[in-house]
Amino acid sequence: MLSDVMEDYLKTIYQIQARSGPPVSTSAVADALEKTPATVTSMLGNLEDRGLVTREKYKGAELTPEGETVALEILRHHRLLEAYLAEHLDYSWSEVHDEADALEHHISEEFERRVAEALDDPVVDPHGDPIPSADLAPLEDDEATPLTAHEVDDRVVVSRVSDRDRDELEYLADAGITPGTTLEVVDVAPFGMVTVRTGSDAEQSLPESVAEAIYVRPATDAAPAGGSAEVSDA
Template sequence: MLSDVMEDYLKVIYHLQQDREGRIKTSEIAEYLDVTSPTVTSMIDKLEERGLVDREKYKGVVLSEDGERVALEVVRHHRLLEAYLTERLDYDWSEVHEEADRLEHHISEKFEERVVEALGDPEVDPHGDPIPNAELDPPVEGEGARLTEFGEGDRVVVDRISDQDPAVLQYLSDHSIDPGVELEVNEVAPFGMVTVQVANETVSLPERIAAHVEVDERSTTRATN
């Protein structure tokens, strides 16, 4: 049996591996979890002993095959729970991440099957993230372009919103910016503000918030100069 903390570390390494190629450094994990590097080193020792990570001195870690399967199962539970909380318990999509964090380690396989049946085996969670299938095949993650890559007059459809910052999720939810919504970029200010049109509302997004929004490039219409 793995502890909740061990599973959390494996999930974090999985997420970091989706953002870039190569090994993940202790300092990156520490920053992500807001803990000290010695704390991370101690946990990596335990995960390495169990064959869940492959560590190379001074270069960092990657998940082993067994470690990736554990991480994918936790991610599957997390995203299924987010979908269930949103669709069946009337949670707002901006508030389900932390709730799912608390529950993801404790659901049974039977409960998971019931959730899948109730939701019709969804492929994505409320934020647009792909849900790993029952065989725990690695899904395609985070290949969309960022909203910050577009210019004035471009029309885009929101595909995914990173769920790592609850304040960002709440801000976007308050302005009805969620997966599936069409946006038109009105202005990109030189000081880091992106102004978009959402239906009849004009919304100004600080660049750090706009960077959390990924769009479906297949549905993008670029402005012509």
């Protein structure tokens, strides 16, 4: 049996690997989990002893196939719970992350199956993040890039939005920027502010930190991400 904390580490390593590739540095895990490097080093040693990660001195850790399977299972629980909370319990997309974090370690496989069935097997959560399949196959890269990587006149579709900051999610919901929203980049200020135009022709100026949390694909190539976030306050 793995502790909740161990599962959190595996999930976090998987998410960092997905963004940046392995190996994952101790400092990256420490920053993501708000732990000290010494605490992370100790836990990585425990996970290595259990065959869930491999480590290379001075470089970092990488999930083993077994560790990746555990991480995908926790991610599936988390994102299904987020979708269920938004669709059936009227939670906003800014509220579901913390609730799912508290529940993800404690649901049975039967409960997971029934939640997926009640939701008609969704492929994304309210933030546009992909939900691992029931067979826990590795997630494919959707090739989305941060909004900050785009230039004036680019037309893009929001693919997913980071779920880590509740205030940012509430701000974006009020602005009408959710997965599936088409945006046109109107201006990129030298000091980092990104101004976009939504489908309603409303303009929104986004701080760089917010724009970095929005992942998009070219509008000509992208289909809406499923619109799950629309069931919340968006």
